[in-house]
Amino acid sequence: MRGQPRPVYLNGEWCDTETARVSVFDRGYLFGDGVYEVIPAFAGRLFGLDEHMARLSRSLEAIGMAEPLGRDEWQAIFDRLLAGIDAPDAAIYLQVTRGAPAKRDHAWPGNDVPAGVMATVSPIGSIAGGARVITCPDARWARCDIKSINLLPNTMARQQAAEQGCDEAVLVRDGLVMEGAATNLFAVIGGRLVTAPTGPRLLAGITRGLLLDLVHREQLIEAEESFITVSALREADEVFLTSSTKDLWPVVEIDGEPVGSGAHAGRAGPITRRLDHHFQALKHPQRSSQ
Ligand SMILES: Cc1ncc(COP(=O)(O)O)c(C=O)c1O
The missing domain is CATH 3.30.470.10 (Aminotransferase class 4, branched-chain amino acid transferase, N-terminal domain)
Structure with a gap:
């Protein structure tokens, strides 16, 4: 096949x-x-x-x-x-x-x-629906900033997610959220966009960087690069993943619990949708200028 x-x-x-x-x-x-x-x-x-x-x-x-x-x-x-x-x-x-x-x-x-x-x-296929994720310990090495073909821990984490009917594994080190097995992670907390800072513990995703530049340039939302705890992740108003083939992918469920609250619980939140709208314009400049 x-x-x-x-x-x-x-x-x-x-x-x-x-x-x-x-x-x-x-x-x-x-x-x-x-x-x-x-x-x-x-x-x-x-x-x-x-x-x-x-x-x-x-x-x-x-x-x-x-x-x-x-x-x-x-x-x-x-x-x-x-x-x-x-x-x-x-x-x-x-x-x-x-x-x-x-x-x-x-x-x-x-x-x-x-x-x-x-x-x-x-x-690149299109993605239908939001991502359901699990959290799991980050078993990787100390140079996750290198885009190495050594992906055994990433594949094991993703397989663990797949076995639970989920799309992605969120890797946690010392109680802090690093990134997904093949994605970066953003959370919206108290009206601010938060993502882990680059360094040896995660990959400096290109989508992550392009989105942060866009957010700063167009002043879309206050953004902060700092680590969040797993409990802060569970309490976040909105969560999404980023990667080159998935753009901004809303997370709708974490460890079986819906993300967010009220009308947006378990659905893509309004800030995620707005940021995605701006990101799509970056991807397709000719389309948006027509
Ligand atoms: C571990 C990891 N983090 C983040 C990403 C997202 O990076 P990018 O936006 O450059 O695709 C990837 C992509 O493969 C990845 O493997």
Whole structure:
């Protein structure tokens, strides 16, 4: 059930999702030794590209890897990927690993081993309804700011959510809310927008950053970057998740309890809807200026 083959760029060659093969010695495969990005394109236009490429550079630098390709080379790959998919909205997935040396060794290979570079594309589906989430302990490492392909704790948390019929797991460290397994989290508390500050304990989500910039620029609501406790999360008026493929995703239920109170209990709240409206205009500038 892999669907229609989609184009894949792999180590300088073009193939497709049916034929692409990596070496068993690829360090991404053996050690999770690599980083990745997911870059959305809406109506064929890449969104947040500079921010995603800057984060890729930060991730590579943090794991001691050189840039494998220049910006023009990446751009040519993205153009060909987007030309090869018949979907209005699509996500480019790219990953860079520390290559495939002949011998499995924890220590890094020399510079003579070329990086493993892969990029592909898939359609972004629309999301129906609000997110039901669970809270669970954050079992990840101490450098969650690196967009590493090591996602085992994230997958375990998301699976725990799925087994409870939920959409996302909210990761909690020392009683404080960090982020979702593959999303950042925002809460509306007392008329203020609150999200965890960036740092080693969470990923600096591009959607998170773009939304905060928009909120400040257009003075949409007072925003604060600070950690909240799980009990504050449960009491929040509104909660939503952000990611490149999900935009702003209202949270309607946390650990089986509805979010918010009154008429909006268990539904997307008015501030979330207003912020989403502004965010959609950012995504589709041509549409909103018509
Ligand atoms: C752990 C984690 N936090 C947050 C995000 C959201 O980041 P972005 O908005 O850049 O997609 C992701 C996206 O994959 C993620 O994996």
